[in-house]
Structures are given as structure tokens and as C-alpha cells.
Amino acid sequence: MCEQSNDAEHVCLCPLEGIIDTIGRKWSLLVVNAIGNRGRLRFNQMMDELNGISPTTLADTLKELQREGLIKRESFAEIPPRVEYSLTKDGIQLRRAILPLLRWASTRSTATKRKCATAYRKMPAHRVERI
């Protein structure tokens, strides 16, 4: 624990202690990115975008992100009911911090696998880049 350490050279990683259980979840960062991608997103839209996530996990992840103040949930009293998720200020900053990681993942994937290459060429840059 760094609060007990008096070694000035010690590299303390404990800023992550509070947040690791949130952003360490398998899908957290991708959920944040997906929401930031579109501005606002609904549950089933996320299910479509995040290929492979289960509704249970998505629900858990959304609750956790909301608890940490990274996303905002708004529900509208309509029939059928509608719920929209968007990023908070903190969430927007997190999303900005994730972008290099996602770019790394894309370049790696296209370099090593060559799958989805055409789909990528088709995709307008602002879809990935814009906040």
C-alpha cells in the first residue's frame, strides 16, 4: 500500500485501485466507446454494436459505469418505454483516453488478420473519431 510507503522511488499504481474493478471489466471500455460513438445509445442498440456481449453483462456493466458517474441513464415514459444512455463529462474524458487503445487494436487486427478490411475501408472516419 503506497500510503504506508516512505520510499520515494516506489512507483505507486494505487490510483487504479478505486477504478480497476470498473474499467477492468471485460466490456466497460467498449461500452463507453460505443456510447461516445453515437452520443446516446439504447440498450438493444448496444447489444447490436457490441457483438458478443450478453444482456446480463451489459446490464451489470451499465450499472457499474453509472455508479461511477461515467454514464447517465435517462428513461422516457413512453410506450414502449425508452431508455437512453449518454456519457457524463468524466465519461467523455475517459472515452478520449480510450481512443488510442482502440486505434491500436484496429491496426493490429488488420495487420495480423486481414478480416473486415473492406468493412473498415467503408467506415467513415468520424464514426470512430468523433466525441
Place this chain on the structure above:
Amino acid sequence: MCEQSNDAEHVCLCPLEGIIDTIGRKWSLLVVNAIGNRGRLRFNQMMDELNGISPTTLADTLKELQREGLIKRESFAEIPPRVEYSLTKDGIQLRRAILPLLRWASTRSTATKRKCATAYRKMPAHRVERI
């Protein structure tokens, strides 16, 4: 699956499909950063730096990162045996891509919790920044 989609507008996240099981692990990114932080690191050094990880998890994570070509393992025939881990070229790029995320985590942590503030002030910048 994006390879079957002919919708040019569809935002495809499948570059992540191959890598999500690796970087989606709870400690993967922190392990990569810890190694990059120091250049090369040994098992027990990582156990010290990554506060909270268990040896089982660390071993699994290292194997997975190695399998994906992100880190390199070198063992020396000494007594007691010594093993050192370092980043590959790919790993170095990944680490670069992670830095904004870690910086976000630090600012958030100091802003919201005010723990470890002195420890952070003590820490020389190059310990976090250098590759």
C-alpha cells in the same frame, strides 16, 4: 458479424473480437504498463507493483500476453532461477496506447479521493512516462 454486412454505415467493432479476450482481462493492461515502466520485470516484482493481483492470475495473464506476442519471456539458468519479462514491439505500441487511459485514471483518482497525493508528488515523471 461485419464480414457478412453490406451496410456501409454500420460501425464495425470486430477488430476487437480477436483481442478482447486478451486485453479485456482485468489486469492485462496494467501488466503491460508495469513492464513498460521498467523495461524488464520479474514475476515477484510485478506482484509487488500490481497491488491486489494473485500469482495465479498474474501467471495466466503473462501466458496470454506472451501467446499474443505482446511480451517476451526470458529465463536464465541460475540458482535461484531468474525470469525476466519485457515488451515486444507490439507490446511497446500497446503500452503507448494505454498511457492516456492511465493518466485519466490518475487525475480522476486524485480529484475524487485525494489518497496517495504525496506519494504521487514524490514520483519522478520519467518513471511513468518513459518507454
Place this chain on the structure above:
DNA sequence: TGTGCAACTCCAGACTTCATAGTTTAAATG
């Protein structure tokens, strides 16, 4: 009456992580 939508919840089984204890090897120590 019946179908459909939206946002979930529930469940069982699989996978991941946790904490702690133990293994291996041989030099160094008592």
C-alpha cells in the same frame, strides 16, 4: 385474443480471479 416492442431479469453452467499454501533446485548458513 394475440402479437410485438423495449428494457431488462433470471438461471445454469462456464470461465476468471482470489488468497493461501506448497513445489523445485541448489547454494549459503548454522
Place this chain on the structure above:
DNA sequence: CATTTAAACTATGAAGTCTGGAGTTGCACA
């Protein structure tokens, strides 16, 4: 000669997380 030490793990059993699919709720619309 017996014990200790050190590093890098492995073993174990329990707890937490993820998966995939089915079910829930409430009301509009056919």
C-alpha cells in the same frame, strides 16, 4: 549434515464475472 533462503511459479477451493437463452412487464395495434 540439516536448515534456511530465494525465485517462479503450481495447486486448491471458494468467490466473482460472463455467456446464452428464456421469461417478465405494460400497453399499443391488428
